[in-house]
Amino acid sequence: MKDNKPKVKSISYAKWGYIFIIPFFLVYFIFTFYPQVLTFYNSFFENFRDGLTQIGPRFVGFDNYKALLTPSDSGTIDILKYFGNTIIMWIMGAVPQFVIALLLAVFFTNTRLNIKGQGIMKTVIYMPNLIMASAFSMLFYTLFSNVGPIKPLLVQTGIIDQSFDFFFTTISVRGLVATLNFLMWFGNTTILLMAGIQAIDESLFESARLDGASSTRVFFNITMPLLKPIFVYTFITSMIGGLQMFDVPSVLTNAKGTPNRTVMTVIMYLNNYLGGSNNYGMAGAISVILFIVTAILSIIVFKTIDRDKG
Amino acid sequence: MNKKNKIASIQLTLLRILVYAVIILLCFLCLFFFVMLIINASRTNNQLQRGFTLIPGGHFIYNFKNAFTDSSIQIPRGMVNSFIVAAGSAICTTYFSALTAYGIYVYNFKLKKLAYTFIIAVMMIPTQVSAVGFVQLAYKYGLNNKLWVLIVPSIAAPAVFFYMYQYLKATLPLDIVEASRIDGSSEFVTFNKIVLPIMKPAIAVQMIFSFVAAWNNYFLPALLLTSSDKKTVPIMIAQLRSADYSKFDMGKVYMFILLAILPVIVVYIFLSKSIIKGVTSGSVKG
Structure with missing residues (x-):
């Protein structure tokens, strides 16, 4: 704004x-903002289809939220369980993702190490x-399923039992989801x-090197503190993305979240x-x-970035 | 002192070897599954049942024909639909984001600050939040199964706007706009003929990213596109998963997966350099 000198008389333009x-805001309000408002509005209504009969829309106040937070017969609150699943799978992928990304970033930028071929490595x-996450997941499914090529290899080498099924064991399905997320995101990070x-x-x-500081000290006392805003930014955006996790677990488990919705x-x-x-409520x-x-x-995120800037 | 230096240099060499080993392992991990995919896509169902080998099966064309002519999963149709949505979104999102960024950057008007703040504020809202209302509206007005319903919303892409705005701030001298005015060119022509060419690198990068994002998008299209001639590729891939798996020709399944990701890989092979540059310039500046 400050670049606009007064003599330009920009006011006339x-x-x-x-x-x-206008196009941006028009489209935003019709296709994003209005639907968002409708989403909020819907959350206070009973509105769904039961077979061919349409139930509602009928105003129910906070009943939908109450229903979400009420424990089911087995005593678990479904939505908390699913938040838990999502966060666990995100952490399983994000921990190696950030550790390895941080290590690689430090190695790649270290002038003394002088790693060659960085262009091609970054590309790979x-x-x-x-x-495509759904195609990648489908590939994992075909490779790790009972008729896929990986299981026989692992059975032969004695790592797993013939009765083991990758897609009927909580830890292995979660592990595959995390592996896919890790593979898809560590390069980006x-x-x-x-x-x-x-x-x-x-x-x-x-100057730190001239003062005789070790690599570890340089990392903890210079690199990390100065990298913090960007690190926090990538970490929280990864968490936000993680909360929206859908394609990978959905395709791997055929939208069922098996085993046992874990x-x-x-x-x-x-x-x-x-x-x-179509339960919009x-x-x-x-x-x-x-x-x-x-x-x-x-x-x-914004708070952290702002504080570090100012 | 000399000895100390020697030890240091040996340490450095060892560390270097270790680092290369780690990186090569990671690169191997990234490529392994795709190599497996390509090999398996060239083998017949019988060959595949005999277990994995590293030798391609020589039936690549056979599987390709089978996959391409499959009657239940119409992958050519899916690829055309995906291409329409992805190309349409890429064009809309880049052109209108650039236009909006230019409008807010160059002109002084009352709501300028508000408009900018608004766009930045809504940038982080997940798309899923509007999905419920969006799906409801689409069905209400009979707009499910219309591809344009997936294209038009991309006109308003806050994150792309932000990128374009940063780019303009860094590259566009306002003198150019002024000079063009003196030459008698209208504001709209100035944008299309002078500013857009300056923004070419930014537009190219964002076009690739939005094309890829739309090509891979599964969540919303799957909720809207239910008729078989409108389905996009990710929906068809998910359909493969839900079909009765044991009856499938696995060579064909691998070929479907390969066809789904191939266009993006081809683009990536040619443009990887500018894509990787775009990754950093887009998000870190914030």
Whole structure:
């Protein structure tokens, strides 16, 4: 804004500003904002299809939220269970993802190590990020299923038993989801953290080295503190993305979250209400809860970045 | 001192070997599954049942024909649909984001600050939050099974706007706009003929990303596209999973998966450099 010198008399062009931004805002309000409002609105209504009969819409206040937070017959609160599943699977993938990305970023940017072939390595590790998640998951399913090629190999080498089924064991399905998420995202994180480290003033590393600081000390006392805003940003966006986990667990378990719904994520739960019975009320309530959680996380991001800037 | 240096240099060499080993292992992990996919896509169902080998089966064309002419999973139809949605979204999202960014960056108007703040504020809202209302509206007005319903919303993409805005701030001298005004060009022509070419690198990068995102998108299309001639590729892949698996020709299944990811891989092979550059320039600046 400050670049606009007064002599430009930009005020006379003001209407063009409005004209240029109208398509964006028009589309945003019709196709995103209005549906969002409807989602909130729906969450206070009973509105679903039972076979061929349409139930509602009927105003029910907070009943949908109450229903979501009421324990089922087995004593578990489904939505909390699914949040738990989602977070567990996110952590299982994110921990190795961030550890390895951080290590790679530090190694790649270390001038003394002088790692060659970085271009091709980055190209290879980033590639899985662009692969269709549902196709990647389907590939994993075909490879790890009972008729796939990997199980016989593992049985032969004695690692697993013939009776073992990758898709009937909680830990292995969650493990496959986490592996897929790890593979798809560690390259992306590496590249982001690398850019963060490269933005740090090189002379800081130089002088630390001249003072005889060890690599570990340089890492903990210079790299990490200065990388923190970008690290937090990538970490929280990864968590927000993790909460929206859907394609991978859905395709791996055929939308069922098997075994025993231990792989069911929040969005799969939402999808079940939305796809099967068009239950806009319950789906709306789940969306609102997801929105609140995401909003809190986003505020944390902005706060952290702002504080470190100022 | 000399000895100390020697030890340090040996340590460095050892560390270097270790680092290369780790990186090669990770690269292997990234490529292994795709190599397996390509090999398996070239083997017949019988060959596949005999277990895994590293030798391609030589029936690549056979599987390709089988997959392409399958009557229940119409993959060519799916690829055309996916392409329409992905290309349409990529064009809409980049052009209108650039236009909006330009509008807010270059002109001074009352609601400028508000418009900017609004877009940044809504950037983090997950798309799933609007999905419930969106699906409801689409069914209410009979717009499910219409591909354009998936394209038009991409006109308003806050994250792409933000990227374009940053790019303009870094690259567009306002003198150029002024000079073009003096030459008598209208504001709209200035944007299309002068500003867009300057923004080409940013547009190219965002086009690739939005194309890929739309090509891979599964959640919303699966809720809306129910008629078989409108389905996109990810929906068909998920359908493979829910079909009775034991009856399937596995060579064909691998070929379906390969066809689903191949277009993106081909694009990536040619444009990986600018794509990787785009990864960092898009998000870190914030």
